[in-house]
Amino acid sequence: MPVARPVAAVAAVIALSLGVAACGASADDGGSGSGAGAAAARSGYPVKIENCGTSQVFDKAPSRVVVMNGASVAEVSTLLALRLGDKVVANQQSYGMSEFPGRAEAIKKLPTGGVKQNAAFDIPRESMIGLRPDLVLSTTSYGFDAKNGFATRDELKNVGARTYISPQGCHDENSKLTIEDSYRLLRDMGRIFHVSDRAEKIIAASRKHIADIASKVKGKKKPKVMMLFTNMSMGSNDFSSVVAKGIYNDILGKAGAVNVFADASKTSFADLSKEKVAATDVDALVVIAYQDPNPAAYAEKLFKEFPQWPAAKNHTYVTVSDSIYLSPDNDLAVERIAKKLHPDAF
Incomplete structure (x- = not known):
């Protein structure tokens, strides 16, 4: 992914x-x-x-x-x-x-x-x-x-x-x-x-499943999400595996959320400094696990590092793996994220 x-x-x-x-x-x-x-x-x-x-x-x-x-x-x-x-x-x-x-x-x-x-x-x-x-x-x-x-x-x-x-x-x-x-x-x-x-x-x-979920979260306030791969480096800064563009944003949109770093890069990933990340209000984390058996631990680590985030204060995060990328199971990612960010809709 x-x-x-x-x-x-x-x-x-x-x-x-x-x-x-x-x-x-x-x-x-x-x-x-x-x-x-x-x-x-x-x-x-x-x-x-x-x-x-x-x-x-x-x-x-x-x-x-x-x-x-x-x-x-x-x-x-x-x-x-x-x-x-x-x-x-x-x-x-x-x-x-x-x-x-x-x-x-x-x-x-x-x-x-x-x-x-x-x-x-x-x-x-x-x-x-x-x-x-x-x-x-x-x-x-x-x-x-x-x-x-x-x-x-x-x-x-x-x-x-x-x-x-x-x-x-x-x-x-x-x-x-x-x-x-x-x-x-x-x-x-x-x-x-x-x-x-x-x-x-x-x-x-898949289309039906996604449409059903999207209808449930329609009109809800969209949390600002930071999405990134666990323990992965793809650039020179501290946060080089933060998602900017791609299928991830399509899935987030269907789940009733927005990528807070969507404009941070013209390519798939934003190479962000720690200062940039600290200065951004993050309502929720979506942590993507690639060969990581404990992505939840990575979310906890970030919350300790950025306690000022609304996500840290509310302890709001979702862990996903293969369903968030090109996959026959994108509907599962939509459902997983939507249920976590909009529990009252289900």
Whole structure:
């Protein structure tokens, strides 16, 4: 979920992008129903996806999927939500926790391919080629950059693998992500694996859930929220993992809150000094845990450091993990935040 590269590498691969279009084949006009065109129509293939300047054509559903790290769980969570875990031969994504029951455990059970990550916290070129993938998923373009020690999209194409960069990840910056991009990722995977019906059911249920919550908090006073990743550094100042823009703000808005630091940066994260943070009224904290088993402790630490905040005086904070970023479970983040900030509405 972040963008910078933990602590400079792992925490930065959270961004994404793309443009998508799927097209099915038309049936053979021969009338027999047994031609190649008719067979293609029945199978739903070929499927064509326009992704970050490349055309990815799928003649059948991938069966050897590799999921790169990207400091995200968006891609692997989407596959699991669509019941496609059996297609994964190597997964490098893990948040260690999840708002979705059983998700963290399901991710942990997936094969890792025996990969040893490189200095950029992901699958090195040689290991990737050796996995013999037919589809490689990356959160951003970073995962296919040769200078980072990774196999390029062209190299993977030469060994028969299709590649996919998630929504808004073409330029390795996720400041324009919204909940709609989570739905786009679901739809793309639905098309690629010919399970669009499953994707649409998840999307419809999510839309309804979010709409129901938004209606309950409509008209309520919106708390000013500071959102940040726990114990993570992505810049030069004390608070470099404070969220400024991206899907986080879309989720906050649906939950009846506003990001107090939304204008502090043009990119996803604001690199703030301690003085700036101290001088800002914060009504509530949203603490995002990435590989942190105790995010609540981080919230308590901040309250002791900034006792003047309304959030500290009222002890108001929410902890979240994977549902706050690109995810099939954004509705859970909306619900969790809304219930904490507007308990009287539920």
